Amino acid sequence: MKHHIDGSPLESDFEIKMETLSLSVEPGSKDVIVKNLYVSIDPYQLNRMKTYSSSQTAVSFSGSLTPGLAIDTYGVGRVLTSGNPNFEKDDLVVGLISWGEYSILKEGVILNKLDPMGFPLSHHVGVLGFSGLTAYGGFFNVCKPKKGEKVFVSAASGSVGNLVGQYAKLFGCYVVGCAGSRKKVDMLKDKLGFDDAFNYREETDLNSALKRYFPDGIDIYFDNVGAEMLEAAVSNMNTFGRVAVCGVISEYTDSGKRAAPHMLDVVYKRITIQGFLAADHMAVYADFITTTTDHLRTGKMQALEDVSIGLESVPSAFAGLFRGDNVGKKIVQVGEE
């Protein structure tokens, strides 16, 4: 990152820096040197790139980034050298590595040994990683679904949205997703089993669109985008409806953009709007892994991944998130397994 970024990110906001790295750990140090393999590309990183004044909460809670320094990210790698007795050379690890080819991880940084359980390593960045936990914790703990309820998911072909839709279907809900292209919409219906889906770019009135797709109203809205879509969803909600606010991509690139849901709807329909972070739902981590690995093995769930190759593709992969380029979880493979 060359400088702080307050609007939509461009490839040119980033540069690849080279420096010489010693592959040996200093005596007495507990550093772990990791060769990065797969790194996660997530929209929330943009909140860390902002100037503090533009969005204080987002910057402070997500951890601000300093221009010129490596950007830490969730990802999978392999240990090259370890001064830490918990890790050995060639261990597979998952945790906070970086958008780079190698990471030097100080003691205390989140890093865990990874058992791939027979799944591709990339799955551990997405469907079995934080995106998966976000979808699982958000849907089951925050939305508290009941079988047969009507669920609406925005950014439904994104890293979290596609999984929420799949969990909701497997749980017995009626699920409609929206996405930004015809191709994505077809995929949601044909490949992921959504009951229906629509391209929001083709709709002039989101309120009417939702009325069309949910003639009996929405019980659960899993919100990844905020703004007009949240307003329209609240207008179309049933009594005791729940909105899980996972992301607000409309506000990430435009801090002036706001959702103004009709609060009379919120009162009379007793709607709950709740923000959450995956980290609050570690209590269901074991359930999440058991359930999700089962569904993947039996073919009931699909891991939708959009993998680019090579560190040099990180800037366009990241900028592309905000143009809707990705289909499913965006991952960059930065090293050969």
Added chain:
Amino acid sequence: MKHHIDGSPLESDFEIKMETLSLSVEPGSKDVIVKNLYVSIDPYQLNRMKTYSSSQTAVSFSGSLTPGLAIDTYGVGRVLTSGNPNFEKDDLVVGLISWGEYSILKEGVILNKLDPMGFPLSHHVGVLGFSGLTAYGGFFNVCKPKKGEKVFVSAASGSVGNLVGQYAKLFGCYVVGCAGSRKKVDMLKDKLGFDDAFNYREETDLNSALKRYFPDGIDIYFDNVGAEMLEAAVSNMNTFGRVAVCGVISEYTDSGKRAAPHMLDVVYKRITIQGFLAADHMAVYADFITTTTDHLRTGKMQALEDVSIGLESVPSAFAGLFRGDNVGKKIVQVGEE
């Protein structure tokens, strides 16, 4: 009500109609004829007076009113004649009577015998009636307070707000209220024991005002007003903060008025915004009555009532709610006990 009302109500929007009433019940009818004594004057009634097109949810959920017909309201009365075996002449009753001197209540209308338990009858319209249950259920069930938490209440001298503040103080929270005049602010601090209070009309920047009154942030916001106050409260909330949306008086008179809270705050601070109605909290009714009568008897709680006399004062009492005329629960005594 002469016609539907879509903005702020005026006295001239109403008229008193006279008609001859038979005080005997037809043989076989289960009608109950009640002499009305105290009637509740509540802001939500305005939602019932709107044209359907202006606010469909509010109008449908609150039950639309027809111009020219009596307006039903929560209140206390005395039975004059009864065809219903559950009620006898001279019984005190509480339920859905009307803004009028007499009510003829058909079978099925909400009506219960009232045991005044030694309290003034007006208390059963306010602190021991639906206003009290709204405050109690909203604060304890929706806000889920913990001792020591910081609570902000808007419209804090209103029928519900003043009780929320008192419950919160007695429970062990730190409570700040806002109201629309210096006199109300003094009363909150001096008479009701609020830790602090401010006049929102004297503040040019609500965000800074709340930062000043809550240097350590807000844990619970009991919202009666919506709009800019909700936005400012969300900006000043702590992590896992809760907003109970009880009323949106700013939207009652201006359907174009909206609150646009910063959803990035909602996500990163994991804020819950929840609308509710008192009717959802009947499960705590017995607790509410026991707790509140105890507090009233020991003088720990005050019943703040603003009583006008005579049916002819109903229009100005109602219109005055939207000008902030009332201090505490607005009640009209329409008949002599």
